[in-house]
Structures are given as C-alpha cells and as structure tokens.
Amino acid sequence: MGQVERQQSGGLDELAAIWFDHHGKELRAAEDTYKRIKAAIAALKNPIASEFNAQVFAAFRSQRLDAGISLNTVNREHAYMRAMFNELIRLAVWKRDNPLKDLRQFKVQENELSYLTKEHIAVLLVELKKSTNPHVDLVSRICLATGARWSEAEQLQPQQIRQRLSQFARTKTGKARAVPISQGMQDEIFIHHAKHKNIGAIFAGCTGAFKEALERGSIQLPMGQLTHVLRHTFASHFMINGGNILTLQRILGHQDLKITMRYAHLAPDHLDSVRNLNPLVS
The missing domain is CATH 1.10.443.10 (Intergrase catalytic core)
Structure with a gap:
C-alpha cells in the first residue's frame, strides 16, 4: 500500500495534520484554524478518510443543529473542511474529488445590525x-x-x-x-x-x-x-x-x-x- 493510500485509509485527523504541516501553519490564523478543524473532526468521531463523504457531513451538521449549534458555526466548520480538502488535492495528498464540493452551506438570514445611539x-x-x-x-x-x-x-x-x-x-x-x-x-x-x-x-x-x-x-x-x-x-x-x-x-x-x-x-x-x-x- 502506497503512502497516499495509507493516508486515505487513516483517520481524518491524519489528513488534517498533513494539511497543517504543508499549508495550514503558514496561514495568518494558523493555530486557531487548525484547532477548529480538529474540533470538528473530533465531533465527527474521526471517521476513516476514505469513508468521509457529503452524506456523513450532512448527518453530522444536522446533529449539530439539533444540539443548538448555530448555523454560522456549522457553516464555518463546513468551509474549513472543504478548504482543507481543496489544499490536500493541490498537494496531491488526496486523489479523489473533494467530498464536500457539491454540498451547499446553509443560507443564514442576515440580522439587522445593531449600533449604539x-x-x-x-x-x-x-x-x-x-x-x-x-x-x-x-x-x-x-x-x-x-x-x-x-x-x-x-x-x-x-x-x-x-x-x-x-x-x-x-x-x-x-x-x-x-x-x-x-x-x-x-x-x-x-x-x-x-x-x-x-x-x-x-x-x-x-x-x-x-x-x-x-x-x-x-x-x-x-x-x-x-x-x-x-x-x-x-x-x-x-x-x-x-x-x-x-x-x-x-x-x-x-x-x-x-x-x-x-x-x-x-x-x-x-x-x-x-x-x-x-x-x-x-
């Protein structure tokens, strides 16, 4: 089994670590972004990378919403995970399509901005x-x-x-x-x-x-x-x-x-x- 195959048969946390080492650590908010990605993966119960798909994430975010997590937070988790896979594809670490590429984020009703008189x-x-x-x-x-x-x-x-x-x-x-x-x-x-x-x-x-x-x-x-x-x-x-x-x-x-x-x-x-x-x- 080649290195890429081993990575895709491992957990999502292993892919996240590769993403961070090869790209994420250079981002302006590197540690915070990585922390959020790891938290989302932990909440997903760290599925095997090759078994992670849009249906898995859609079920996960429904559970998050039922637990009282906001739409904005769920959308951010979606964006972080999708961006991670995009970069792993560019790095030739992930050889498949981005599993979240066709999954749309929730539309959030914009609240009226409040300001102080x-x-x-x-x-x-x-x-x-x-x-x-x-x-x-x-x-x-x-x-x-x-x-x-x-x-x-x-x-x-x-x-x-x-x-x-x-x-x-x-x-x-x-x-x-x-x-x-x-x-x-x-x-x-x-x-x-x-x-x-x-x-x-x-x-x-x-x-x-x-x-x-x-x-x-x-x-x-x-x-x-x-x-x-x-x-x-x-x-x-x-x-x-x-x-x-x-x-x-x-x-x-x-x-x-x-x-x-x-x-x-x-x-x-x-x-x-x-x-x-x-x-x-x-």
Missing part, C-alpha cells in the same frame, strides 16, 4: 471611566473613533501609531490599513503606553471590563454581540453623518463592498433620487 455612547463612556481596568476606556474609544475591530485596537503596538494615523496590521483579511486619528488621541495613546509600560502591546486584555460597563449602563445587545457593536456603531454613525460608502469600505478594510453596503441605508440621502428619477416625473 448617541445616548448609549454617552452612558457607556461614563461607565468605562468607572472601570478598574486601566485600558478598557481608551481601547473602546479607539474602536469608536476608527471602526477598528476590538482585537485590532487591543493589540496595537507603539510603532503602529504615527503621524496621526493608526495602522492596523493584524487584521482579519491579513491586509494592513491606516485610519486617521486626532492629535489628542495620538498623544493620549503614547501617554497611556508610557504610564503602563506593557511589554510590546500598548494595552492588556479588557473584554471583560467592557462587558461589565455595558451591564452597569443597562445597555442591552443582541445575543452573541459584544465588543463588535463598537465597529457597527462607528460605521452606522459614519453613514448617518453623511459619509461616503466607498470611503467606509476602505476604513473598515472590507474586501467585498457588499459587506459595507449593509450600512448604506443609514445615509441621510439614501434612495432620495427615487423622487426625481422615477418614470412618472415629467
């Missing part, structure tokens, strides 16, 4: 100031001022702040972007770093302190949403205040404009041209 923001800022965590207030305000993801702001390094620009390098898409900040915020960041002298990063973890501030302020968010509300709040107010959708796309770092378009309806002049350009206007 000006009144909510005012309450939140007061509660953040009360926190015993010295980092949560400034991290939150950076997110509100730039549209940064929480992890991007929390992991900022001193060298990423220069010339009134916040340069986000550790982004979800892997592409760096720079967003303007005020001189006052830039000065505050450097003063904060000098005062707390964290090794490497400017801030330490403060997600828990953010959650506590929301609770003290009685600010209710949809289930599953926490710090990301700050990014939605930046984008929503940017459009409400007359911002340009293409500019917003660059600020947020979205590769696909369709994602940014979720905020378009908040613009004050959204669809106003309907009044003047419909066929009944003479």
Whole structure:
C-alpha cells in the first residue's frame, strides 16, 4: 500500500495534520484554524478518510443543529473542511474529488445590525471611566473613533501609531490599513503606553471590563454581540453623518463592498433620487 493510500485509509485527523504541516501553519490564523478543524473532526468521531463523504457531513451538521449549534458555526466548520480538502488535492495528498464540493452551506438570514445611539455612547463612556481596568476606556474609544475591530485596537503596538494615523496590521483579511486619528488621541495613546509600560502591546486584555460597563449602563445587545457593536456603531454613525460608502469600505478594510453596503441605508440621502428619477416625473 502506497503512502497516499495509507493516508486515505487513516483517520481524518491524519489528513488534517498533513494539511497543517504543508499549508495550514503558514496561514495568518494558523493555530486557531487548525484547532477548529480538529474540533470538528473530533465531533465527527474521526471517521476513516476514505469513508468521509457529503452524506456523513450532512448527518453530522444536522446533529449539530439539533444540539443548538448555530448555523454560522456549522457553516464555518463546513468551509474549513472543504478548504482543507481543496489544499490536500493541490498537494496531491488526496486523489479523489473533494467530498464536500457539491454540498451547499446553509443560507443564514442576515440580522439587522445593531449600533449604539448617541445616548448609549454617552452612558457607556461614563461607565468605562468607572472601570478598574486601566485600558478598557481608551481601547473602546479607539474602536469608536476608527471602526477598528476590538482585537485590532487591543493589540496595537507603539510603532503602529504615527503621524496621526493608526495602522492596523493584524487584521482579519491579513491586509494592513491606516485610519486617521486626532492629535489628542495620538498623544493620549503614547501617554497611556508610557504610564503602563506593557511589554510590546500598548494595552492588556479588557473584554471583560467592557462587558461589565455595558451591564452597569443597562445597555442591552443582541445575543452573541459584544465588543463588535463598537465597529457597527462607528460605521452606522459614519453613514448617518453623511459619509461616503466607498470611503467606509476602505476604513473598515472590507474586501467585498457588499459587506459595507449593509450600512448604506443609514445615509441621510439614501434612495432620495427615487423622487426625481422615477418614470412618472415629467
């Protein structure tokens, strides 16, 4: 039995290990992606690779949904497994078709994005100031001022702040972007770093302190949403205040404009041209 045949007669976990060694470890979120793939394989009870097919995975995801796992999570597991097989095919490790190539993901109904009103923001800022965590207030305000993801702001390094620009390098898409900040915020960041002298990063973890501030302020968010509300709040107010959708796309770092378009309806002049350009206007 050749090496390829042995690999396909072994468990899925063996293929995942090969995928990681030859490709996965070079990904930006390598360890996290591998962890999720291994967790999915363990939940599948590590079937023999040659016996794994769309029917096996379809039954597995039905069980996951029955157990209360969200559609988004099941779709992510599907995407990770399909991408793993695609790469194994390119590596000539897997000689068959991708077992998940014809299995479609579930369509997820997009929920309306929630954002904080000006009144909510005012309450939140007061509660953040009360926190015993010295980092949560400034991290939150950076997110509100730039549209940064929480992890991007929390992991900022001193060298990423220069010339009134916040340069986000550790982004979800892997592409760096720079967003303007005020001189006052830039000065505050450097003063904060000098005062707390964290090794490497400017801030330490403060997600828990953010959650506590929301609770003290009685600010209710949809289930599953926490710090990301700050990014939605930046984008929503940017459009409400007359911002340009293409500019917003660059600020947020979205590769696909369709994602940014979720905020378009908040613009004050959204669809106003309907009044003047419909066929009944003479």
